Amino acid sequence: MGLLYLERCEFQMTQELILANATLILAGETRTGALRIVDGVIADISEGAAVPAGAQDLGGDFLAPGLIELHTDNLERHIEPRPGVDWPHAAAIIAHDAELASTGITTVFDAMRCGSIPSGKKGGYKKYARQLASEMLELRGKDMLKISHFLHLRAEVCSETLAEELSEFTEQDRVGLVSLMDHTPGQRQFRDISKLEQYVKSKRGMSDAEFIDHVARLKDLRAQYGDLHEAATVAEAARFGAVLASHDDTTAAQVAVSAGYGIRLAEFPTTAEAARACHDHGIAVMMGAPNLIRGGSHSGNVAAQELAELELLDIVSSDYIPAALLQAAVKLGEIWGDLARGIATVTAAPARAVGLTDRGEIALGKRADLLRFGLGEGTPMPRAVYSRGQRVA
Numbered sequence: 152m153g154l155l156y157l158e159r160c161e162f163q164m165t166q167e168l169i170l171a172n173a174t175l176i177l178a179g180e181t182r183t184g185a186l187r188i189v190d191g192v193i194a195d196i197s198e199g200a201a202v203p204a205g206a207q208d209l210g211g212d213f214l215a216p217g218l219i220e221l222h223t224d225n226l227e228r229h230i231e232p233r234p235g236v237d238w239p240h241a242a243a244i245i246a247h248d249a250e251l252a253s254t255g256i257t258t259v260f261d262a263m264r265c266g267s268i269p270s271g272k273k274g275g276y277k278k279y280a281r282q283l284a285s286e287m288l289e290l291r292g293k294d295m296l297k298i299s300h301f302l303h304l305r306a307e308v309c310s311e312t313l314a315e316e317l318s319e320f321t322e323q324d325r326v327g328l329v330s331l332m333d334h335t336p337g338q339r340q341f342r343d344i345s346k347l348e349q350y351v352k353s354k355r356g357m358s359d360a361e362f363i364d365h366v367a368r369l370k371d372l373r374a375q376y377g378d379l380h381e382a383a384t385v386a387e388a389a390r391f392g393a394v395l396a397s398h399d400d401t402t403a404a405q406v407a408v409s410a411g412y413g414i415r416l417a418e419f420p421t422t423a424e425a426a427r428a429c430h431d432h433g434i435a436v437m438m439g440a441p442n443l444i445r446g447g448s449h450s451g452n453v454a455a456q457e458l459a460e461l462e463l464l465d466i467v468s469s470d471y472i473p474a475a476l477l478q479a480a481v482k483l484g485e486i487w488g489d490l491a492r493g494i495a496t497v498t499a500a501p502a503r504a505v506g507l508t509d510r511g512e513i514a515l516g517k518r519a520d521l522l523r524f525g526l527g528e529g530t531p532m533p534r535a536v537y538s539r540g541q542r543v544a
């Protein structure tokens with residue numbers, strides 16, 4: 152009885168945290184100041200280097216909104232750390248969650264592929280998204296995860312099972328994003344088939360004959376199911392209340408089709424022409440951080456830096472390297488001569504694209520999802536990460 156009473160009291164007690172003498176990265180500017188966080192929400196923002204009693208002195212370190220990641224393959228990497236290795240899923244999800252937290256990511260849309268090819272052998276894909284999503288949501292329900300998770304269903308139209316896999320998800324599954332993908336050889340990401348050949352031969356150990364067979368099979372699948380799968384994806388995204396994204400748009404004509412579907416977010420357009428068409432249609436352009444850091448795309452498509460210089464890049468995703476997200480935002484800050492603008496591509500801009508109004512900037516009433524970092528010779532060093540005011544890394 153006494154213990155129960157104490158627990159209730161503790162639960163009702165106000166939790167306060169003051170982070171002072173920070174270089175705050177606000178909308179459009181950086182400024183020295185302090186944040187007061189009450190019950191996980193930003194309650195006050197003040198200017199100056201003063202460190203009040205009870206506050207933490209950040210010693211001038213940057214304090215940014217927690218990063219928002221819309222498209223990461225990182226969970227898949229933890230589930231299958233080597234080809235054919237199925238790591239215990241709960242452990243993999245927890246490791247993935249902790250890894251993202253350590254890089255400053257406080258909100259993630261975990262990408263999972265829907266649309267498998269069970270009849271393919273080396274070129275096949277097994278169905279996994281529904282089960283993995285349930286496992287992730289269960290851990291989240293038990294409060295076992297550090298950061299905020301949503302689902303990003305990658306709807307692969309060049310597959311055998313897309314429509315039935317999507318039908319297994321509901322409005323309660325936190326599906327925040329559905330991306331319409333078409334990886335049929337000879338177009339979009341794989342316009343240059345030699346890049347696909349390099350990728351699948353090294354990853355799946357295909358021979359020349361197997362590769363020719365694989366390409367023919369995928370083209371058949373597209374012809375057989377493509378239109379049906381595309382229509383199902385548009386309808387199912389609306390049923391989930393999810394934002395619909397396009398993927399690897401290459402031509403202005405493809406972007407016009409995307410716009411007709413109500414798409415407002417384009418993942419990794421492969422040409423400047425497509426990125427420009429996106430802006431003409433009011434579609435936000437997202438590019439991969441590894442592309443920006445490496446100075447080009449591994450599939451030979453347009454360089455993210457080129458789009459940044461053309462003012463055609465709005466959002467960055469870490470894609471397959473979580474730590475690259477902060478690195479890329481800092482690099483964009485250098486390219487544009489405006490750190491706050493660089494950071495906005497991984498905070499405010501992704502929040503806006505997926506309709507999350509409670510986070511993405513340091514402002515009164517927003518979630519206290521925060522990232523403290525320093526810079527060592529231009530390389531960002533995450534020093535502390537908070538989710539709703541609780542330290543998670």
Ligand SMILES: [Fe+2]
Nearest residue numbers: 334340398399
């Ligand atoms: Fe792609």
